[in-house]
Amino acid sequence: MTGRSTLYFVVQFIVAVNAFKAPTLGSPxxxxxxxxxxxxxxxxxxxxxxxxxxxxxxxxxxxxxxxxxxxxxxxxxxxxxxxxxxxxxxxxxxxxxxxxxxxxxxxxxxxxxxxxxxxxxxxxxxxxxxxxxxxxxxxxxxxxxxxxxxxxxxxxxxxxxxxxVVHVQKGWLPIVVNDKFVLRFPWHKHSDVQKVAWNLNSNDFFELELQGGIAFGTGEHPTTQLCLAWVDQVITDKLEQSNGKIHLLDYGSGSGVLGMAACILAPHQVAAIGIDIDSLLLKAHKSAREHVAEQEGDHSANLDSLFLPSDLEETKYDVCVANILAAPLVTLAPVLYSMLLPGAVLGMSGILPDQGDMVVEAYTKAGFASMTIQKEQGNWLLVTGNKPIM
Incomplete structure (x- = not known):
């Protein structure tokens, strides 16, 4: 696949809600x-x-x-x-x-x-x-x-x-997702990756390097894995339908792994929207190292490489993935609807089993169609739908 992928980092300074993952059972x-x-x-x-x-x-x-x-x-x-x-x-x-x-x-x-x-x-x-x-x-x-x-x-x-530092790093192993992506950290050696990906053909998987610690997690949360597998499937389906560049919106981008994965799979333009400047700057730096352009011709990682949502008002997206939490997602239903093209697909996680119907109802009321609780993993749901073609 030839072409160039562009990854925009959008900082949302003022939002109605501030999203984070709830602690797992018994965690500090x-x-x-x-x-x-x-x-x-x-x-x-x-x-x-x-x-x-x-x-x-x-x-x-x-x-x-x-x-x-x-x-x-x-x-x-x-x-x-x-x-x-x-x-x-x-x-x-x-x-x-x-x-x-x-x-x-x-x-x-x-x-x-x-x-x-x-x-x-x-x-x-x-x-x-x-x-x-x-x-x-x-x-x-x-x-x-x-x-x-x-x-x-x-x-x-x-x-x-x-x-x-070394003691904690020993507990963070590379993670295989969907038999195609290996999420690793800077201190992992090639031998560490091979231990977890021994059954995968080296030509069939992609390595995504995260910088865990300062601004986001390790990528092992079930919601990340649900969304990453969904992005992989959606990109495959979209490529079969069109040879053009896909515009993907990663709303609540966290580590940026979903946007970077989309760029690696095929030539895309991705907007990663988040509220944590440290996280966004780390992603910009990481995308430069991975040769994914933050902007056309610009591989810097500084505040000038970040955008405000108003800078992208005219852009409409073919795909939207939002890995946040149920309450923010319900609030964002009309916002996401306005940012998508007719026929665009939507995938969301950060939703507990007893919250799935509430999210489906909110997005159906906002105008989305075919809203479905598609999958559950580790007590978290993946909810999908699409914006109808009028």
Whole structure:
């Protein structure tokens, strides 16, 4: 396939909702990190010897009425490197899934609104090994004598001295999607890719390199995989119908993997719309490295390479993929309808099983046709449809 693909990065500064994936069952909620850490009165040499080692204290079984989020804030203020809230009942019959999404109406029962934390929480704080944990306990008790009257249920641990970056990277393996794409990270070697793609012909799959960490995830979420497989199938179908360049809209682009995949499959013009400037700049840099032009003749990765939605008002799209969440998707139904050509196809994910009918109804009312819950993976749905040809 010859031709040139163009990938536009569009920053949406003002939106009605701010989309993010809800935490998976039992995952940490409300992680915080401190750039500056206060050391105790121990000698400077002692601090240097232990600066790579951390000690953690976990306050266990705090009722949500005691506002564990406030305790996290206070622990950060007195020198914690990081804090986290987790479900105290994780792994038991009392384990409580908590899902949340921007734009959710607490009184709209179909979105199944719940409290933002679990009924019983564990609060974990990490401190430098030189910190006096006894002093931490005293400060919490003195500052909150009524809110946290009994903090006797706690666990102390020492985290080993290790290269945490390398340790975390070892847990991120390349991911094979739809037997055609291998999602990898910059530190992965060719041998790492071969371990997961051993049964694939090297001429039959594409490698997509992500920069996980600062602005988006790893690409392993079921919604990403659902949308990537859908984009692959749609591009194949479109190419059989037309030899022209396809205009694809990736609304809520996250890592940009969907837009980059479309550009690699065939010559396309792709607009990737997001609200996170860090994410967009990383994608622009990555597209330049992958030889996918951000703009015709421009391979820079800076703020000048980003567009505003108003810059693309005249453009209409043949394909739209939107991997966000149910509430934002419902809000965006008329917006997406206005951005598509007659006959354009639409694929959406970030939708839970009990939200599928609501999304189908909203998009049908907006004018879309053939709205269908097409597939489910990992408790997430893929919903598809098209804009009718008048």
């Amino acid at each position: 909620q409300g992680l915080r990190f401190n750039a500056l850490t206060r050391f105790s009165s121990k000698s400077h040499d002692s601090a240097l010897e232990t600066e790579a080692t951390l000690r953690s204290i976990t306050f266990c079984n705090l009722p949500k009425e005691d506002d564990p989020d406030l305790l996290c804030d206070f622990l950060m203020e007195i020198g914690a490197c990081s804090t986290a809230i987790t479900d105290a009942d994780r792994g038991t019959d009392m384990e409580q899934p908590v899902f949340s999404e921007p734009g959710a109406d607490p009184w709209q029962d179909r979105l199944q609104w719940t409290a933002p934390v679990w009924n019983r929480c564990n609060v974990t704080a990490h401190f430098p090994a030189s910190a006096q944990i006894g002093g931490v306990l005293e400060m919490v008790a003195e500052t909150f004598p009524n809110q946290y009257p009994d903090l006797q249920d706690f666990v102390l641990e020492t985290l080993p001295n290790r290269d945490w």
